Amino acid sequence: GQNPPPASGRAWGLVGDEGLWSLAPGQHFKDHQKQVTSGRFAPVPEGQAAPLSFVTGSRDHKARIYSRTKSGAEFVLKGTVEMLGEVTSCCWVSDQTCVLAARDDHQLHYWDVCDKPKERVKVNLNALGDSIVSFTVLALAVSPDRSMVAACTDKCRVIVLQAYTARQLRNLYGAVIGDYDVPNVSFSLDACFVYVSSSLPQPGARQGYGEDQAPVAAFCGQLAIFEVRTATAVLQLPCHEKAVRCFHRHPLSEVLVTGSFDKTVKYWS
Numbered sequence: 001g002q003n004p005p006p007a008s009g010r011a012w013g014l015v016g017d018e019g020l021w022s023l024a025p026g027q028h029f030k031d032h033q034k035q036v037t038s039g040r041f042a043p044v045p046e047g048q049a050a051p052l053s054f055v056t057g058s059r060d061h062k063a064r065i066y067s068r069t070k071s072g073a074e075f076v077l078k079g080t081v082e083m084l085g086e087v088t089s090c091c092w093v094s095d096q097t098c099v100l101a102a103r104d105d106h107q108l109h110y111w112d113v114c115d116k117p118k119e120r121v122k123v124n125l126n127a128l129g130d131s132i133v134s135f136t137v138l139a140l141a142v143s144p145d146r147s148m149v150a151a152c153t154d155k156c157r158v159i160v161l162q163a164y165t166a167r168q169l170r171n172l173y174g175a176v177i178g179d180y181d182v183p184n185v186s187f188s189l190d191a192c193f194v195y196v197s198s199s200l201p202q203p204g205a206r207q208g209y210g211e212d213q214a215p216v217a218a219f220c221g222q223l224a225i226f227e228v229r230t231a232t233a234v235l236q237l238p239c240h241e242k243a244v245r246c247f248h249r250h251p252l253s254e255v256l257v258t259g260s261f262d263k264t265v266k267y268w269s
Contacts, residue, residue, distance in 0.1 A: 027074055029066070032058040038090050042113075045095040053078070053113050055098045057087025063100050065117050079117035081109070091140040091149070093163050099149060101137035106130075108137070108151065110164060123166045125151065125159060139183045143191040148228075150194055152177065152185040158196055160228060172196070174233035175224040186249045191228065195256065197244040198224040198236070221260050223247065223268075239266055 036058050041051040054075070057063045063081040068074070085103035092098050093110070097120060100109045108123040126132060139152040148169065151159045158172040175198035177183050184197045199221065221240035226233050240260035247258040256268040 034059040
């Protein structure tokens with residue numbers, strides 16, 4: 001697809017007469033053939049006011065990397081990465097290196113985006129170095145100091161790795177994550193804790209009449225908080241009546257915001 005020019009030379013919004021931000025689409029991208037499953041902006045480089053790149057992943061087994069033009073007015077497609085399966089998650093370990101995960105793949109893929117995107121290193125997620133695919137990475141996060149990567153899997157396991165390597169620093173167990181959940185993971189500001197969205201089983205309602213009644217599973221949303229040093233769950237925080245769809249930590253403080261299928265957004269400190 002074609003990318004229309006951004007309104008008033010800005011990619012992200014317009015300033016109204018009263019000095020308030022009015023969000024408006026500056027560009028449209030239609031490069032993927034199937035649903036986009038993930039996307040992340042690169043960190044803002046030193047001396048810059050905004051990110052220079054972003055990456056998107058899709059069920060079409062491709063990740064696409066976009067970068068700003070020299071004028072800085074818009075983004076253009078810089079390269080395409082073909083993966084073994086559906087791209088499930090991505091994150092950035094620097095303003096020039098992104099990490100990709102996909103289904104049917106036992107590796108994390110680090111890609112440099114300097115001039116022409118190229119693969120920097122593949123990291124085997126199996127501790128013994130084999131090529132068996134026994135889980136899928138559904139969410140990725142990098143620590144604030146960029147030294148660790150957390151890979152949240154569909155087997156109720158979060159793997160904390162040293163960035164750029166296959167060295168597993170910790171394995172965190174205790175968050176309830178299913179095959180088709182959309183979990184989120186994040187480090188605390190000091191990288192001492194890991195936050196993971198989880199599901200908490202609740203007494204289910206019963207469906208049907210008389211002898212035909214059957215229990216219906218029900219879950220509420222919670223955050224599981226792990227201490228990295230001891231690899232233990234220090235808190236299970238019930239926070240929503242339904243599953244947590246997304247959460248994010250404030251970049252400068254230990255404040256969390258959670259969003260849920262129960263149609264509420266909550267702030268935590």
